[in-house]
Amino acid sequence: MPDIAFWNKCNNKCVMCTNEGGFALNDSAHYALRPQIEKLERWLKGQGKVYLKNDDKPDFVSLTGGEPTIHPDFFRLLAYFRLRLPGTGITLLSNGRTFADKEFARRFLKVAAPPFAVAVPVHAPAAALHDRIAGVRGAFRQTLAGLDNLFSGDGKVELEIRLVLHRLNIKSFSRLLAFLLARYPDPRRYRVTAIHYEIEGMSLANHRRLALRLKESAAALGAALPLIKRFKDFRLYHFPRCLVRPELRRLCWVTLPPEDRVYTAKCKGCRARRGCLGLMAEYHKAFGDGELRRL
Numbered sequence: 176m177p178d179i180a181f182w183n184k185c186n187n188k189c190v191m192c193t194n195e196g197g198f199a200l201n202d203s204a205h206y207a208l209r210p211q212i213e214k215l216e217r218w219l220k221g222q223g224k225v226y227l228k229n230d231d232k233p234d235f236v237s238l239t240g241g242e243p244t245i246h247p248d249f250f251r252l253l254a255y256f257r258l259r260l261p262g263t264g265i266t267l268l269s270n271g272r273t274f275a276d277k278e279f280a281r282r283f284l285k286v287a288a289p290p291f292a293v294a295v296p297v298h299a300p301a302a303a304l305h306d307r308i309a310g311v312r313g314a315f316r317q318t319l320a321g322l323d324n325l326f327s328g329d330g331k332v333e334l335e336i337r338l339v340l341h342r343l344n345i346k347s348f349s350r351l352l353a354f355l356l357a358r359y360p361d362p363r364r365y366r367v368t369a370i371h372y373e374i375e376g377m378s379l380a381n382h383r384r385l386a387l388r389l390k391e392s393a394a395a396l397g398a399a400l401p402l403i404k405r406f407k408d409f410r411l412y413h414f415p416r417c418l419v420r421p422e423l424r425r426l427c428w429v430t431l432p433p434e435d436r437v438y439t440a441k442c443k444g445c446r447a448r449r450g451c452l453g454l455m456a457e458y459h460k461a462f463g464d465g466e467l468r469r470l
């Protein structure tokens with residue numbers, strides 16, 4: 176699944192963004208309609224490495240940024256990708272704010288023919304903390320309005336709500352799940368993915384504020400187990416299996432490429448290694464492997 180940076184500007188300033196601070200300062204001309212189409216065509220023809228991440232995995236595509244929905248030619252580019260990748264799963268990663276515009280959301284749901292998913296992060300169950308993490312006042316209200324508009328579709332576009340866990344929001348994790356269940360009570364309409372933050376880009380620059388060990392994150396998951404069970408499709412990204420409660424292990428996914436993760440000496444002979452992510456390489460550098468225990 177290539178990660179394709181649709182656009183390099185963003186209207187949020189998330190504290191745990193994995194982009195470098197300078198990414199948004201690059202010349203946006205590189206991400207304009209024509210160069211994006213040319214890159215996609217080169218990739219489809221197999222003409223060398225085109226995309227930085229997961230270039231060799233054609234099974235599905237992630238459209239990232241920056242914020243893809245503020246691309247000046249968003250709909251034309253999206254329609255082109257859909258046309259040239261028929262049957263390929265496309266996931267659009269968005270902060271959701273642009274979808275607060277009803278007409279934009281309606282148009283998007285029309286262009287984004289299945290298999291298509293849109294993944295939107297919600298950082299906290301209340302505006303003050305969400306906006307502090309997103310770095311923009313009013314982001315919470317707009318993101319929720321955007322989600323409301325996406326939920327008003329016919330369900331053909333899959334909806335995913337992402338919860339990126341770090342020091343600033345871990346204490347509100349259970350309250351966030353309860354908030355989602357109250358606001359979007361039909362768990363068949365969406366999935367929820369809880370993600371231990373990655374230490375990269377702005378997240379690395381802000382690490383003193385964000386630092387959170389996996390065992391603390393996993394403890395919050397354990398405490399929220401009754402709530403997690405109420406969701407039909409709940410996923411965990413970036414968690415080693417040995418750190419989460421046995422009931423949660425089947426929810427752990429391996430989504431990072433091999434070069435971004437490590438198995439340490441503690442993993443040797445582990446029965447759960449198959450299907451386990453191990454540790455994120457940057458996490459291992461920051462915290463070591465002292466929390467792991469062979470299963």
Ligand code: SF4
Binds near residue numbers: 441
């Ligand atoms: S010991 Fe290693 S392989 Fe086993 S569950 Fe933990 S991280 Fe995964």
